[in-house]
Amino acid sequence: MDESHGLTVALIKLGGSVLTNKSRLRSFSETEARRLALEMKEFISRSRYHRLVLVHGGGSFGHIRAKKYNLSAGLREESQLHGFAQVRNDMRDLNSKIVSILIESGIPAISFPPETFLRVHGGRVIKSEAGLLEKCVGAGLVPVSFGDAVIDTRQSFSILSGDAVMLSMSSMVHPSISVFCTDVDGVFDSNPRLSANSRLIPRLRESDRVSTDATGTDDVTGGMGGKLKFLFEIAHNSGRTVVLNGLVPLRLRETLAGRDATSTEVVPTRRRPGKKASRRSGYI
Ligand code: IP8
Numbered sequence: 001m002d003e004s005h006g007l008t009v010a011l012i013k014l015g016g017s018v019l020t021n022k023s024r025l026r027s028f029s030e031t032e033a034r035r036l037a038l039e040m041k042e043f044i045s046r047s048r049y050h051r052l053v054l055v056h057g058g059g060s061f062g063h064i065r066a067k068k069y070n071l072s073a074g075l076r077e078e079s080q081l082h083g084f085a086q087v088r089n090d091m092r093d094l095n096s097k098i099v100s101i102l103i104e105s106g107i108p109a110i111s112f113p114p115e116t117f118l119r120v121h122g123g124r125v126i127k128s129e130a131g132l133l134e135k136c137v138g139a140g141l142v143p144v145s146f147g148d149a150v151i152d153t154r155q156s157f158s159i160l161s162g163d164a165v166m167l168s169m170s171s172m173v174h175p176s177i178s179v180f181c182t183d184v185d186g187v188f189d190s191n192p193r194l195s196a197n198s199r200l201i202p203r204l205r206e207s208d209r210v211s212t213d214a215t216g217t218d219d220v221t222g223g224m225g226g227k228l229k230f231l232f233e234i235a236h237n238s239g240r241t242v243v244l245n246g247l248v249p250l251r252l253r254e255t256l257a258g259r260d261a262t263s264t265e266v267v268p269t270r271r272r273p274g275k276k277a278s279r280r281s282g283y284i
Contacts (some may be wrong), residue, residue, distance in 0.1 A: 030283025074155025181246025186264030
């Protein structure tokens with residue numbers, strides 16, 4: 001799904017650190033969600049060929065309890081079951097809050113849990129089904145998927161990250177642009193939370209040296225090392241791939257409009273043969 005179908009698809013991850021206060025259990029940042037919804041609405045209003053595909057992270061609705069109950073490891077003891085049920089319910093609650101705001105902002109958003117189109121085995125996606133996603137994007141609906149507590153055919157359950165969902169979706173819709181909205185300006189050469197000297201990398205290549213020190217994060221889905229791997233894989237499927245600060249107003253809007261905004265552009269060494277991800281001049 002790309003220019004050959006006449007559609008310009010923007011695949012966007014709304015990070016859990018943008019939509020929630022990560023240190024307070026289940027605290028939703030409604031103001032940020034409403035602002036980002038309007039910035040995205042502008043993109044789909046610009047052309048009837050523009051499409052959005054959205055993914056959100058877990059933030060304090062996912063990571064706090066997933067860590068407490070060690071859910072990424074799969075089922076090991078009965079006491080985890082309650083935690084799994086809670087996280088799964090909390091993620092649906094967060095997804096519902098986000099979808100409601102998108103609808104109120106004029107975006108025809110629909111909840112699209114990862115199990116609608118993905119099968120997970122040993123914490124990894126082993127099977128995907130593109131048909132439903134393509135149908136709903138083709139029709140003009142905006143699927144909103146998320147990192148989730150999922151049924152796992154090897155270990156009963158596991159935690160699937162929003163980045164893994166982004167990767168699967170990017171291979172299905174071949175977006176013109178993939179955007180990661182985070183709580184920092186982009187990818188830095190060292191952890192900006194730990195070092196005042198860390199520098200933003202405006203164009204990130206696979207050969208660039210980036211410190212993968214994950215100190216200061218409570219994410220159960222891995223630190224910077226894993227994130228970079230996903231970023232480059234996604235970049236192979238996308239016309240452009242951008243990491244930006246979703247907490248700063250208008251960065252997302254400007255990026256989607258093809259204008260310069262502080263961010264990191266992820267530059268893959270080579271695009272996958274046979275993929276048709278496109279870069280439409282004028283927009284993205
Ligand atoms: O925030 C993790 O998704 P992420 C989802 O994208 C859960 O890593 C349930 C912790």
